[in-house]
Amino acid sequence: MIEIHNIHKSFGGKKVLDGISGVFESGKVNLLLGSSGTGKSVLLKCIVGLIKPDLGSVTFDGTYFTNNKLDIRQEIRRKIGMLFQGSALFDSMTVEENVEFPLKMLTDMSKKERQERVDFCLKRVGLEGSNKKMPAEISGGMKKRVGIARAIAPNCTYLFCDEPNSGLDPLTSIKIDMLIKEITEEYNITTIIVTHDMNSVIEIGDKIFFLYEGKKLWEGTKDDIMETDIPELNEFIFANRLMRDAKKLEDEEHREEEKERLAEEGRQS
Amino acid sequence: MLQHFGKYILFMSTLFVRGESPRIIFNRTIDEAILIGINSIFIVAIVSTFIGAVTCVQVSYNLTSALIPRSTIGFMVREMTILELAPTITSIVLAGKVGSNIAGGLGTMQITEQVDALEVMGINSASYLVLPKVLAALLVFPMLVILSMFLSIAGGYIAGTLSGEITAQEYISGIREDFIPYNITFALIKSVVFAYLISTISSFRGYYTSGGALEVGAASTTAVTNSVIAVLIADFICAQLLL
Numbered sequence: 001m002i003e004i005h006n007i008h009k010s011f012g013g014k015k016v017l018d019g020i021s022g023v024f025e026s027g028k029v030n031l032l033l034g035s036s037g038t039g040k041s042v043l044l045k046c047i048v049g050l051i052k053p054d055l056g057s058v059t060f061d062g063t064y065f066t067n068n069k070l071d072i073r074q075e076i077r078r079k080i081g082m083l084f085q086g087s088a089l090f091d092s093m094t095v096e097e098n099v100e101f102p103l104k105m106l107t108d109m110s111k112k113e114r115q116e117r118v119d120f121c122l123k124r125v126g127l128e129g130s131n132k133k134m135p136a137e138i139s140g141g142m143k144k145r146v147g148i149a150r151a152i153a154p155n156c157t158y159l160f161c162d163e164p165n166s167g168l169d170p171l172t173s174i175k176i177d178m179l180i181k182e183i184t185e186e187y188n189i190t191t192i193i194v195t196h197d198m199n200s201v202i203e204i205g206d207k208i209f210f211l212y213e214g215k216k217l218w219e220g221t222k223d224d225i226m227e228t229d230i231p232e233l234n235e236f237i238f239a240n241r242l243m244r245d246a247k248k249l250e251d252e253e254h255r256e257e258e259k260e261r262l263a264e265e266g267r268q269s
Numbered sequence: 270m271l272q273h274f275g276k277y278i279l280f281m282s283t284l285f286v287r288g289e290s291p292r293i294i295f296n297r298t299i300d301e302a303i304l305i306g307i308n309s310i311f312i313v314a315i316v317s318t319f320i321g322a323v324t325c326v327q328v329s330y331n332l333t334s335a336l337i338p339r340s341t342i343g344f345m346v347r348e349m350t351i352l353e354l355a356p357t358i359t360s361i362v363l364a365g366k367v368g369s370n371i372a373g374g375l376g377t378m379q380i381t382e383q384v385d386a387l388e389v390m391g392i393n394s395a396s397y398l399v400l401p402k403v404l405a406a407l408l409v410f411p412m413l414v415i416l417s418m419f420l421s422i423a424g425g426y427i428a429g430t431l432s433g434e435i436t437a438q439e440y441i442s443g444i445r446e447d448f449i450p451y452n453i454t455f456a457l458i459k460s461v462v463f464a465y466l467i468s469t470i471s472s473f474r475g476y477y478t479s480g481g482a483l484e485v486g487a488a489s490t491t492a493v494t495n496s497v498i499a500v501l502i503a504d505f506i507c508a509q510l511l512l
Contacts, residue, residue, distance in 0.1 A: 048389050070287060077391035088382040102390050
C-alpha cells in the first residue's frame with residue numbers, strides 16, 4: 001500500500017500539484033486519470049522519487065520515503081518496477097539483457113538463476129523467443145511488454161506505469177492493460193497507472209483518482225465514475241463521442257426501464 | 270557561467286556518492302575503453318601521421334641556412350610532436366569524436382528516460398554511466414597519445430625521406446639528439462588532464478540534456494566546443510606549471 005499526503009510541487013512559480021493526498025491499495029490497479037498537463041506524470045515521479053515534492057510525504061507500506069535516509073530510499077526503490085511512456089529500454093542491450101539488467105544490478109543471483117528468471121518473465125509477457133532481439137527491432141507493443149518484464153523481473157512490490165498504452169493501437173492497448181491487471185492480481189502488487197484513456201478505466205481501473213489542474217477532484221471506482229455529477233470529470237469522460245453515445249444509450253435504457261416500471265405499477269394499481 | 274561551473278562541481282561529486290560495486294565499474298570501464306580506444310585508433314593514426322609529415326616538410330622549407338644541420342628537421346619534428354602536437358591535437362580530435370559521442374549518448378538516454386529508469390531501480394545513474402567513461406578516457410588517452418607520438422615521428426620520416434628533404438640517417442640522428450625523457454612525462458600528464466576535461470565536460474553536457482533530438486544535437490556541439498576551449502586553456506596552464 002502506498003500513501004501520499006498533501007503533495008505540492010511547483011515549477012518556476014507555476015503550481016503543478018496542489019495538495020494531493022490518497023491511498024493506493026495493494027493487489028489493485030490504481031489509475032491517475034486526467035487531461036494532459038494536469039500533473040499526473042509529475043505526481044507519479046514525485047511518488048517514485050524522480051522529482052522531489054516541495055511539500056508532502058509518500059509512504060510505502062508504512063515506511064516513510066520522501067526525505068528519508070538515502071539507504072532506506074534505496075531499499076524501497078529496489079522494490080519498485082516502472083514502465084515508462086516510451087518504454088525506456090536500454091538501446092545498447094538485447095531484450096534479454098534489458099530484463100536481466102535489474103537482476104544483475106540488484107540481486108546476487110547466479111547467471112543460471114538470472115537466465116531462468118528472464119525466460120520466465122519474457123514468457124509471462126508473451127515474448128518467448130525474442131530474447132536476442134534489439135529494442136530497435138521490435139514493435140511499440142513488444143517494447144511495452146519488455147518494459148513490464150523488466151519491471152517485474154526483480155519481484156517488484158510496486159509497479160508504476162506512465163501511460164502504458166500511449167502510441168499503441170486499441171487492441172494492443174487492451175492487451176497491455178490486461179497484462180498489467182493480471183500481474184497486479186497474481187503477485188499482489190500495488191500498481192499505479194497514469195492514463196487519460198477511458199478504455200483503461202473501464203477495463204482495469206479498480207480505483208480511480210481524477211486530477212484536474214493539479215488537484216485531486218474525485219476518487220472512486222470505475223462503477224462510480226459514470227454516475228458522478230462533477231462537471232470537469234463528466235467533460236473529460238464524455239469528450240469521446242463513443243462514450244457520449246454509450247451514455248445516451250444507457251440513459252435511454254434507463255428511461256425505458258423506468259417507463260416500464262411505472263406502467264407495471266399502474267397496471268397493478 | 271559560475272552557475273554552470275557550480276553545477277559541474279556538484280555533478281562531479283555525485284560520481285562518487287553511492288557508487289556501484291567495483292566489479293561493475295571495472296567491467297563497464299573496460300567496455301568504454303574499447304569503445305573510446307579501438308574506435309579512435311584510425312582517426313588518431315591518420316591525423317598523427319599527416320601532422321608529422323607536414324611538420325617535417327614545413328620545417329625543411331623554413332630551414333634555409335646552410336649553417337644549420339639537416340638533422341635539426343628530425344629534432345624539431347620530435348620536439349613539436351612530443352611537447353605539443355601529439356597530446357594537444359590528438360585531444361582536440363578526440364574532443365570532437367569521443368566528446369560528441371559521450372554527450373550525444375547520454376543526452377539520448379536522458380530524453381528517452383533511460384536515465385530515469387536507472388534511478389528508479391535505485392542505481393546512481395551518474396556513477397554507473399559517467400564514472401566508467403571518465404576512467405576509460407584516463408586509461409586510453411595516454412595510450413593514444415603514445416601511438417600518436419610514434420606515428421607522427423614515423424610520418425615525418427616517411428615524408429622527409431620520400432621527398433628527398435632529408436636522409437634517413439640525418440632524420441634518425443635528429444630525433445635522437447638532446448632527448449629529454451621528462452618531455453614524455455609532460456605529454457602524458459597533459460593527456461591525462463585533457464582526458465579528464467573532455468570526458469567530464471561532455472558527460473556533464475549530455476547528462477543535463479532536456480527536451481528532444483534538437484537539444485541532444487545542441488548538447489553535443491556545446492560539449493565539443495567547451496572541451497576544446499578547456500583543453501587549450503589547460504594546455505597553457507600545464508606548460509606554465511610543468512616546464
